[in-house]
Amino acid sequence: MLTGVGASASVWDLSHLMQRVGELYQPDHRGRVRLAQWQTLMEEHASVDVGQQLDAVNRFFNDRLRFEQDSTIWDQTDYWASPVQSLIAGAADCEDFTIAKYFTLRQLGIDEAQLRLTYVKATERNQAHMVLAYYATPTSAPLILDNLIDPILTASQRDDLVPVYSFNASGLWLGSARFDSRAATTTPLPRWQELTRKMSDEGFFGPLSP
Template sequence: MTVIMRILVICALLVGLSVPTFGASKIVMNGLFGSREIPSSNMKSFDKWTEMWRRHNLPRSEKEPTVEPVDGPPCRGLARIQCGRDAWNQFITDHTESSGFDLLEAVNEYMNKSPYIVDPVNWGIPDYWATPDEFFLKDGDCEDYAISKYITLKRLGVPIDRMRLVILQDENLRTAHAVLAVESEGETYILDNQVDAVLPHGQILHYRPVYSINETTWWLHQVKRFSR
């Protein structure tokens, strides 16, 4: 993920900044996965994130066309978008009264049903951040699951300042990974496409966060001590 390299180059410039963060306006010393969190509201480096939101917020007429299923197998081709939207909208309707941990479990399990497909196979480029419509059409990889979970929870009323997409290093698999972190009922939980279980971040020892982001802020994570 090329944006990580840009972050590492500018991280020294961020030390000492006092900008909005999770309910505070200061550096957090014991944040996600035990890291030191340095916040910033400067989102200029996150082109994939901002471009995903641009596409997501386009008027429906400018997105992929709505295609009704025709003769033959249903929900094939572009019709997958409409089928995915319909199922998603029904899920939202069914969970409007849900909240807390039960809601996080339901959203995580729902989105995790989609097959995992890496971006070079799916899109022909190394890294692509998909909107929910694009995810419904072509499935996706780790950040695509996390993005669709974020937007689903946003639709269900979870404040955006309680959610972050987290880019991290999976120390067990030795690869970059992405998850969604959500604050709920005094705990920060991790929604992960690798497992349906929703766990408190402190119970997950093999993830080393690099940065996290929502619609208003991003955080650089520094890990002083990491235990497998």
């Protein structure tokens, strides 16, 4: 499991994060503005209900990041960017959108067990895609946060998506046509481990503000 990501609604110390970000990436003005807006988003939504948090986070990243392939942004075939990297670049692919939403909602206090990064087949586009699924209860139909559309719909309303598998910091689940799932493994994905190490270097799991 990940360490340093608590269940409280506290947000991390932006000055600590920005110091590390400056050392690692030297972001331009627009990147710093997006990072500051991200901090404001979390401060303003720390105490609102979950529905408002989901909607605000989904729209925040959909509005501020343009969709690009990894080959265009990072000159790599498949790269998992941290939320900081995506905000600095101002661009993301579907995996990076989902990663950014996941960690932002975790930081806002949503329990890890309620969030899964979910690989799907987007049937209308006939391509692999990733979305974030939110489960209000373990047996409830999830809500789907998607960079392709702003409205957050239930899985039953997204018949254009066929789940393949899902994961979070606790493990991986095999998917089914109804977004139900069964545990497959608790072994972290190598790319997930690389991502969390990178985020730790960025200061993401550093000091939290009161």
